[in-house]
Amino acid sequence: xxxxxxxxxxxxxxxxxxxxxxxxxxxxxxxxxxxxxxxxxxxxxxxxxxxxxxxxxxxxxxxxxxxxxxxxxxxxxxxxxxxxxxxxxxxxxxxxxxxxxxxxxxxxxxxxxxxxxxxxxxxxxxxxxxxxxxxxxxxxxxxxxxxxxxxxxxxxxxxxxxxxxxxxxxxxxxxxxxxxxxxxxxxxxxxxxxxxxxxxxxxxxxxxxxxxxxxxxxxxxxxxxxxxxxxxxxxxxxxxxxxxxxxxxxxxxxxxxxxxxxxxxxxxxxxxxxxxxxxxxxxxxxxxxxxxxxxxxxxxxxxxxxxxxxxxxxxxxxxxxxxxxxxxxxxxxxxxxxxxxxxxxxxxxxxxxxxxxxxxxxxxxxxxxxxxxxxxxxxxxxxxxxxxxxxxxxxxxxxxxxxxxxxxxxxxxxxxxxxxxxx
Amino acid sequence: xxxxxxxxxxxxxxxxxxxxxxxxxxxxxxxxxxxxxxxxxxxxxxxxxxxxxxxxxxxxxxxxxxxxxxxxxxxxxxxxxxxxxxxxxxxxxxxxxxxxxxxxxxxxxxxxxxxxxxxxxxxxxxxxxxxxxxxxxxxxxxxxxxxxxxxxxxxxxxxxxxxxxxxxxxxxxxxxxxxxxxxxxxxxxxxxxxxxxxxxxxxxxxxxxxxxxxxxxxxxxxxxxxxxxxxxxxxxxxxxxxxxxxxxxxxxxxxxxxxxxxxxxxxxxxxxxxxxxxxxxxxxxxxxxxxxxxxxxxxxxxxxxxxxxxxxxxxxxxxxxxxxxxxxxxxxxxxxxxxxxxxxxxxxxxxxxxxxxxxxxxxxxxxxxxxxxxxxxxxxxxxxxxxxxxxxxxxxxxxxxxxxxxxxxxxxxxxxxxxxxxx
Numbered sequence: 001x002x003x004x005x006x007x008x009x010x011x012x013x014x015x016x017x018x019x020x021x022x023x024x025x026x027x028x029x030x031x032x033x034x035x036x037x038x039x040x041x042x043x044x045x046x047x048x049x050x051x052x053x054x055x056x057x058x059x060x061x062x063x064x065x066x067x068x069x070x071x072x073x074x075x076x077x078x079x080x081x082x083x084x085x086x087x088x089x090x091x092x093x094x095x096x097x098x099x100x101x102x103x104x105x106x107x108x109x110x111x112x113x114x115x116x117x118x119x120x121x122x123x124x125x126x127x128x129x130x131x132x133x134x135x136x137x138x139x140x141x142x143x144x145x146x147x148x149x150x151x152x153x154x155x156x157x158x159x160x161x162x163x164x165x166x167x168x169x170x171x172x173x174x175x176x177x178x179x180x181x182x183x184x185x186x187x188x189x190x191x192x193x194x195x196x197x198x199x200x201x202x203x204x205x206x207x208x209x210x211x212x213x214x215x216x217x218x219x220x221x222x223x224x225x226x227x228x229x230x231x232x233x234x235x236x237x238x239x240x241x242x243x244x245x246x247x248x249x250x251x252x253x254x255x256x257x258x259x260x261x262x263x264x265x266x267x268x269x270x271x272x273x274x275x276x277x278x279x280x281x282x283x284x285x286x287x288x289x290x291x292x293x294x295x296x297x298x299x300x301x302x303x304x305x306x307x308x309x310x311x312x313x314x315x316x317x318x319x320x321x322x323x324x325x326x327x328x329x330x331x332x333x334x335x336x337x338x339x340x341x342x343x344x345x346x347x348x349x350x351x352x353x354x355x356x357x358x359x360x361x362x363x364x365x366x367x368x369x370x371x372x373x374x375x376x377x378x379x380x381x382x383x384x385x386x387x388x389x390x391x392x393x394x395x396x397x398x399x400x401x402x403x404x405x406x407x408x409x410x411x412x413x414x415x416x417x418x419x420x421x422x423x
Numbered sequence: 424x425x426x427x428x429x430x431x432x433x434x435x436x437x438x439x440x441x442x443x444x445x446x447x448x449x450x451x452x453x454x455x456x457x458x459x460x461x462x463x464x465x466x467x468x469x470x471x472x473x474x475x476x477x478x479x480x481x482x483x484x485x486x487x488x489x490x491x492x493x494x495x496x497x498x499x500x501x502x503x504x505x506x507x508x509x510x511x512x513x514x515x516x517x518x519x520x521x522x523x524x525x526x527x528x529x530x531x532x533x534x535x536x537x538x539x540x541x542x543x544x545x546x547x548x549x550x551x552x553x554x555x556x557x558x559x560x561x562x563x564x565x566x567x568x569x570x571x572x573x574x575x576x577x578x579x580x581x582x583x584x585x586x587x588x589x590x591x592x593x594x595x596x597x598x599x600x601x602x603x604x605x606x607x608x609x610x611x612x613x614x615x616x617x618x619x620x621x622x623x624x625x626x627x628x629x630x631x632x633x634x635x636x637x638x639x640x641x642x643x644x645x646x647x648x649x650x651x652x653x654x655x656x657x658x659x660x661x662x663x664x665x666x667x668x669x670x671x672x673x674x675x676x677x678x679x680x681x682x683x684x685x686x687x688x689x690x691x692x693x694x695x696x697x698x699x700x701x702x703x704x705x706x707x708x709x710x711x712x713x714x715x716x717x718x719x720x721x722x723x724x725x726x727x728x729x730x731x732x733x734x735x736x737x738x739x740x741x742x743x744x745x746x747x748x749x750x751x752x753x754x755x756x757x758x759x760x761x762x763x764x765x766x767x768x769x770x771x772x773x774x775x776x777x778x779x780x781x782x783x784x785x786x787x788x789x790x791x792x793x794x795x796x797x798x799x800x801x802x803x804x805x806x807x808x809x810x811x812x813x814x815x816x817x818x819x820x821x822x823x824x825x826x827x828x829x830x831x832x833x834x835x836x837x838x839x840x841x842x843x844x845x846x
Contacts, residue, residue: 025548026517028547029517029547029548032506032510032514032547033514035510074499076497076500076806076808077500079809080500080503080504080808081503083451083455083772083773084507087458091456091458091459092455093452094449095448121448122809122810124450124451124452124454124455125448125451126448350503350506385502385545386498386499386502386545387545
């Protein structure tokens with residue numbers, strides 16, 4: 001089952017997919033050379049939006065959850081890519097500690113932890129799960145609905161090493177995005193921490209990522225001969241926003257206005273009849289808290305108390321003060337009338353699968369990764385590495401190849417971003 | 424469909440599989456470290472024999488044919504591994520020339536060339552097929568039964584570069600094992616040749632490979648706590664054999680006798696009731712020509728003219744003068760009473776699939792890779808990277824994991840062998 005693209009594919013996207021298909025050897029060659037220059041992130045997931053006329057990333061997660069949503073047929077790809085990643089980052093290591101988010105009741109997330117631990121185990125590592133839960137005194141076993149279980153063990157610090165009881169790991173794998181800041185227990189460790197601490201939201205900024213992405217997208221677009229806008233969402237930022245105290249509204253309204261008119265100009269250029277919109281979100285943070293869909297500068301001036309509260313905090317209570325205003329990209333993929341948004345997963349430099357978030361209750365211009373939101377995952381049936389030049393540009397293997405290419409551009413942007421922010 | 428093991432699995436092999444399963448993280452860690460030391464061959468296939476009481480490689484091919492026999496579901500694994508191999512060996516390269524064997528009528532082999540070219544193409548390379556056929560003046564298109572076709576182009580030498588018409592490749596991939604010697608046109612090229620020329624049978628010796636394998640098997644066996652014999656076929660060699668002139672028969676008979684008695688001792692140690700046998704084959708060469716199954720020293724003394732002729736030449740007329748006498752390993756896997764022998768495929772350091780040679784007309788102690796032989800390929804249904812420690816040691820995923828481990832030991836031996844023979 002592959003979601004249906006509801007736009008008539010006569011416009012630029014068909015050209016885009018055609019260009020990507022034709023340039024495949026050049027694209028792969030260019031990516032290979034880029035990876036000679038930049039260290040590959042250990043893993044990542046990228047949220048894409050396919051507007052028919054435009055295909056672009058809107059979020060890049062360096063601590064991806066959702067490995068449980070991938071097609072189990074592609075597990076060997078994950079294992080092989082994990083072997084490659086481990087070989088690059090710490091070939092000497094054998095015992096790893098996996099540190100997940102502090103969720104103990106989110107079954108979906110726990111299934112992700114189980115899936116990730118299984119991949120790493122099958123890649124040939126000893127894996128135990130260390131928890132940062134402040135009140136965890138003893139190992140705790142969490143049962144999953146599928147009969148599997150996860151054993152969380154309290155993390156201890158011994159000198160500059162992080163250990164579990166009778167277990168001194170060679171390296172720490174984080175599946176915790178550090179939204180609440182970098183805990184002291186993780187600082188100045190002798191063991192490699194993967195991904196590095198500065199990949200967490202305590203340090204990362206979406207605007208830095210998309211600034212790097214813009215440079216990547218420009219170079220890529222020159223390579224394949226397209227307008228970079230077709231793969232790149234425009235954005236700007238406002239610092240010093242205080243939604244509660246209504247500080248910074250003018251800056252925000254001005255940026256929204258400017259971005260909407262720039263999007264409008266592009267829509268006119270390409271004959272797109274939809275109404276431009278932007279997404280306002282915290283520059284640092286994840287999990288879809290503090291996200292607004294905005295179609296007019298007035299939308300950000302007339303926030304009621306509830307909307308202001310919603311925007312004022314993100315995950316783990318991090319206060320929003322810097323925001324990114326990003327071009328909204330319409331979602332024109334649907335499955336039985338439900339909006340479907342692709343998420344592409346990568347380990348090392350390899351695309352290892354992906355899934356659609358299929359959500360019935362939301363519009364084409366809304367953020368699906370929102371608090372309390374429920375989606376049905378629909379695993380990609382086809383890998384992203386087998387384009388078929390003999391088939392139509394929008395045939396499933398070719399569409400997924402294009403998704404894999406754009407996701408890897410975002411991965412490359414993340415690599416550049418991490419290099420630039422290395423302490 | 425997984426072939427049935429006809430031996431009662433109560434003996435050492437069950438222990439062997441159990442040991443391999445339990446040691447999985449240690450094995451993968453050890454292999455990772457080995458690959459830090461030795462360059463991985465570009466690709467390889469390894470013929471295994473599963474005797475129930477023993478699991479061992481009997482041949483390692485560094486120019487594997489048969490990619491068409493792999494499970495198409497695992498193509499993404501091949502593509503990903505090829506990306507990794509290319510990144511290591513020649514990341515700058517974009518245009519490759521593939522040089523196959525000079526077969527134009529062997530449809531099975533041509534389907535392999537097509538499958539291999541497709542893998543390399545999907546890994547992001549421009550691929551054209553250059554032929555060493557001496558009488559090829561113009562490009563020739565060979566149609567395959569499945570509707571695909573291969574275009575063979577005559578190879579030209581321009582200075583120290585190998586080119587095709589309007590095509591100057593960055594690197595040469597050989598799928599030609601150079602049994603007939605190294606053609607002058609391939610010598611001293613500026614372009615990388617992958618695998619290197621000394622991986623061809625003009626230079627390689629099986630005895631050098633199995634000497635390296637013996638060292639690898641010893642270290643591995645110490646790691647997992649087993650008798651190395653359980654994974655290692657014993658062997659010896661005779662130089663200066665002339666089957667036609669009946670020179671060297673005494674050496675051969677003496678070595679056969681010695682090896683049979685050493686195998687007999689091991690069989691007694693493990694309570695194996697089968698009759699020991701050895702395989703006599705050319706130390707250089709492939710394609711199963713010049714191979715004899717021998718159960719007594721008398722067998723090599725009483726060769727009739729036909730047998731002598733058969734042993735005297737191997738592929739492309741290379742004369743046999745050095746032979747290897749290798750412990751025969753019984754084949755105790757069968758499918759509907761047909762003997763089934765696993766072949767494991769690797770690209771870079773990754774196991775990417777495999778298949779069984781299923782042959783009805785031959786015995787458990789005969790070589791299935793013989794001239795004119797016909798086998799039915801049966802692709803592995805399960806990848807070799809997903810052992811399930813919760814299942815029985817001989818469950819399919821675990822059996823295939825063991826196959827992948829032993830095949831990688833042979834790959835490592837080939838890497839050591841290539842390093843030692845680098846000109």
